[in-house]
Amino acid sequence: MFPEQVSGTSMSIAGFYAICVAAVIIVVAGITLVDVGLVSRKNRLDTAIQKLIGTFIAVAAYAVVGNAIWNWQFNQATGTGSFGDLFTDWSLWGSFSTTPASETDPAVFADADVHQVFLAFNAIFMGAGVAVLHSLGLQRLKAKAYFIIAAVVGGLVGPLNIYLTWGSASPLTARGYHDFLGVAPLYIFAAFFGLILVWRLGPTRKADLDLNALGLSIFGLLMMMFGCAVYALGCGIIIPDVGYLGISYSTSGLGVVSINIMMAFAFGAVGGLIVGYLTRNIIVTALSPLCGFVSCAPGMDILEAWQVAIIAFFAPMLTALALRFVTRIGLDEKKIIGLGIGSGIYGVLATGVFAWGTPTGGVSGVESGTYAFQGAEVNLGWQLLGVVAMAASGAVAALILTTVLERTVGLRVSDEAMDRGLDEYYWGGGDSAGSSPEHQTEDMVVVQPATSSTGHA
Template sequence: MFSSVDTMWVLVAAALVFFMQAGFAMVETGFTRAKNAGNIIMKNLMDFAIGTPAFWLIGFGLMFAGTGPFIGGFDPMIRGDYSSTIPTAAFVIFQTVFAATAATIVSGAMAERTKFISYCIYSLVISAVIYPISGHWIWGGGWLSQLGFHDFAGSTAVHMVGGVAALVGAKILGPRIGKYSKSGKARAIPGHSLPLGALGVFILWFCWFGFNGGSTVSMTGDDSIVAASSIFVTTNLSAACATVTTMIITWIRYKKPDVSMTLNGSLAGLVAVTAGCDVVTPLGSAIIGIIAAFVVVFGIEFIDKVLKIDDPVGAIGVHGLCGATGTILTGLFAVDGGLFYGGGFAMLGVQVLGVVAVIAWVAITMTIVFQVIKRTVGLRVDESEEIAGLDIEEHGITSSYADFMPTAFVSSSTSPAPAALPVSDSVAVPVVDISSPEAKITKAVILTRQSKFEALRTALDQIGITGITVTQVLGYGMQKGSTEYYRGNPIETTLLPKVKVEIVVCKVPIALLVKTVKEALYTGNVGDGKIFIYDVENVIKIRTGEEGYEALQDET
């Protein structure tokens, strides 16, 4: 007899854990450059698509088809009975989505320079063999389980496995071009979309309630209901405390609260509490989250600046370091058996042993896997391919944002004008006599802040300029842009978003145009912009063949 409540709970949780793939995809895409966005999405998709049949054919059996100390057994296509209060199929899909999570962690650490075919091979191997064997030790009745090792939802079994694999892969792969100077100083390579990264973190936080809460695999009876409810509280509290602590740490260290590192802090708290979310108190989970914040900030800095390992998204620090930390802290904060609750050092010792054993297993096996791939099909793309971007070189797409151009600075001509206009409606606009020999055609190019475009457009309307060309551009002046920091590394040159407005005039005096633009854009601060003036030899309207002033009729 199956429990309908338990089965529904496990299936809903499995769906939530599957949706974590979307969260990881958004985090990794946002924290890397736009020229590699399609490649990131493709790798996250294939992690699940390749991992599912690999786990079905080989991995599940290695993990659950037996109670041997080191390996489960072989059950190709899962024909055995693994049911409890839930059907075998429900248990299988729940374990499948966990396996895919471990595999996808590596994608971010190896982003922007890994061959797609090589990544697919890695994904197949970790889902079929490496994750299932260490998973058997912990969840399949293996030797760590027999010793009493406690990892409720996978701080070690899932996240640390992925984090260690990421460390090995990123080390063998080497840093991205331009990541380190000749002296070895780390350079910031900012991701292209913090909003995408934030969306991914929110998705992951939401799905983590299924990741941790669903690991009860039961909602029958008061004990199960209380346990699941408590897990929700400890999971959320750890993440929140880690987020706040990370924000404070970065605020002090970098003089400003770092957005991307704080987002990593949220994930650090979630990863760390995953091992002991069922056995720690809310206070214990809060402390675990606070400790995780310190681990992720200083861990990412250590990996980046000392070890010189290039991890674009911080996956090694978040999943590897915080996964190990959270598992060990369970030996301190577990209410039943933890050192701080009178349990002595026994549980703590087993937790440390389990972490060390799994690190050794994954590090050795993944080193072999990546070295074999490197010496056969190759692990890293060519330098020219990396510079051009993996989207075009690996997938044949020129841009993951084709035909998309942000237009936040553009407004319709019917939008309300600013309260204070540079030029009054009552002012008569002088004009140049176009029949005069002194009359000439002039082009003005204006570079300024996006936020000032509306005021500029309105001022130009007031003096009769209705024909303009507007382009969104990136650039900097002699100041090299403003000083910014990304994950604690200074961004040496900041390409700031600007608008370039091009105007060609003849009848409207150029002096009036310049005066109007200056009044509209002036704030007295660096970045007000520049005006470039050019002589125009001729203007030809293609449709009518008109030349000179006659081709500029939109001006009046």
Template sequence: MDSGQLAWYIAATALVLFMTPGVAFFYGGLARSKSIVNMLLLNLGAIGLIGVLWALYGFNMTNVTAGEGNWIPGFVGDPFSDFGLQSLATGEDANTGLAGVAFGATFAIITVALISGAVVDRAKFGSWMIFAAVWATLVYFPVAGWVWGLDDDGPTGWIGALGNNLGFSTTTIDYAGGTAVHINAGAAALALAIVLGKRIGFPNREKLGRPASVPLVVLGASILFFGWFGFNGGAAASTETLDGIGLITINTLIATAGALLGWVFLDKLTKGYVTATGASSGIVAGLVAITPACANLTPLWAIVLGLVTGAVCSVAVNLKYKLGYDDSLDVVGVHLVGGFIGTLWLGFFATDTGLFTGGNFEQLIVQFLAAISVAVYSFVVALIVGLIIEKTIGFRVSEEDELAGIDLRVHGEEGYVLQS
């Protein structure tokens, strides 16, 4: 890796790390004013905890190649094979190797942080930290290896190599995390929403309160849009000539723009007005959908993907009121649904291999199997872990603390203090 590639790798790492505070601002603005500190802390906690665990053993678990230092090839690597990165840090390829570890850490951090939006207003911080550690260990770390495990002969993770193992001419496409990040986090968010139950006042929107800060929502979405060019484009640093980064960049931009338009158009059509929170949510939905597909769509199909995703996710976020699960900040409606749309879209429109661009069903089959497998695994593990925590030390704050305001009662500070 030359100096230019390495510089972009480090820059992309910083961009993706900046996205987690962006999530905190986006979620924090959507939360009630008496819960904004709690929302910020759930995300800051993910940065500290997951960053350390990734360096200690998480990165090792993504090494799913066959051979020494692995537990189950294709599924999970030995977490103790290079505990604390001691060998990597002193090896010949330490410079580029450690840069890759840092880049991967930012993905692990933001995936966990995304889940927090489903439980704001009612989750204990300590219980959240325990859940985050266990879920990352049992789910995100191995799933990252399933999707992105790679050696000189090709994909080594069972999801990445799914097409090869089925004898297909193509295999799973997930360039930057439709399955490993968004479907993964969205499924876990749904499980936690079920475990913690409904907020007091749900489904009455007036009783739940309005978003704390619309400008903070827009700021958070803008930070995410900014950082996502590192999120989608960072992996190109590992190629000799930054292969595909031009396509990745334009697709990230225009799919997101399309989703914004799709969301606000449907809002105008159904509600009669357009909101800044809706436009911001459209941005995030578009970013989610283009994540797996950014390197494998022509720009036209990226625009259509954005338009469809914005409209569908706008509908999906309101389904919680009909279905009866309380996902506080619509992680399911945006990340799980958007992740599924982007992942399956490749089955139809991936360049040269999609059903309508390549003429066979193989791409759609592997995309579907990958999406469903990650969703089911993440949901089941999150549900079990969440229930164990709830039944032992408790996951949800008391009713009194929830009504009085979790920020002041649990954290001892307020997001907004008005002084004369």
């Protein structure tokens, strides 16, 4: 037994991160409600089911493959262990992920509980990113295609993205890039992935929206805001007797981040109010607190409150312009692409301007070289490089995946499925749904409803 591994302090820190894991699940629930409120009534059940299953396919893929990819940055920085060792240590059967902290020698693996919970945190964060990708193809992306995208992005592309940009020893962070909440590998990647995916999918059929259901979307946004306010704190590192540092080992504080979160929501909402009156764009107006949050998320740990207020205020306006651009080039998508381009890119670059020169990056205990503790400085050039890298990753990944999927399982649901509604077509929502063979050939086997002797459910 190693009691120092399960001290009160260690258990409290691990418990804090466990709460943050639950907060990301709340964010996913919020995303689901937003989308359920925006799709046609006949597609609501399938929309929720696809997002739920795809999210946890990504979680599983990250746990099996992706965590080793992300952790490789720290092995590189410290010169300990090979890439293969990471798969052995952090696999589902590996010693680091299966041995209780109380039985783990701290000389071999210190703070085991915290690192194990952080695996879960990263995994569900990857699942949330895949849930965002699903929102790009609502009502027309085939389930099979989405689940394959979830596995590839969750297990390979997404981990490579956060290896490059998120973590104190990531190749870009160690040289001056800063992205506290991973906006670039989440929203900027999704935006450019979406430009290709939505183009290849084509427009959806005219939606018979139920205006009363838009209340679900607003409630979903509130759930997302609640979850974001909690999980954002989990993107930092708590070191007893030292304090709270950002994920890039930038000096920060729980109080500073909490204030900045609220100011981002508040001044984003104020900016959105102006956009709403000028453009009558209900989507941007409703999204405005989230626009503010996304724009400030890259620097939430190192920006001052007044800087957060300025950045957040203009985010809804830039998002509205980005959405207008998306509409003019003929793409049928009204949330994610505009949010990633308008608020995401703007926020990453604004952090480089307002926080220029702030120490960041490196590994605790390393005193010299590329990975020296806080040995890099935030600057606009590296912020721009991070944007370009994630934009290229999203576009290239989408182009490859959509091309392969179109030639194999297919990318877009059939016109018949769209006309009937995905709930009825796949899940037996009507008396005759699922009774003909074609219902069992496109994506999944339909669960037959129980019937009485008259043939009705």
